[in-house]
Amino acid sequence: MSYQEEKEYILMLITPWTVNETEAETWFHQQYIPALGCTANEALSNGHFDALNNYLSIIEVGGYA
Known part of the structure; x- marks a missing residue:
């Protein structure tokens, strides 16, 4: 995917x-x-989409940062 x-x-x-x-x-x-x-923007800019997506998935189900 593109940025x-x-x-x-x-x-x-x-x-x-x-x-x-x-x-x-x-x-x-x-x-x-x-x-x-x-930030999320910096994560994507540095090629860390998967890490950001995983982080948000954990938060979505009630996990902690």
Whole structure:
């Protein structure tokens, strides 16, 4: 997948957890994820889509970061 496709996929996952798409986009760019050592945007930019996707899958089922 391209960066844009990965980003769209991640935003699709997290948008239901936020108030709206704007908040999801803000989270994507600004929220530091300690488990990954970076933001979601940085993770994708550095080729870590699988790690980000795994992290979000764990959070989705009630896991902790």
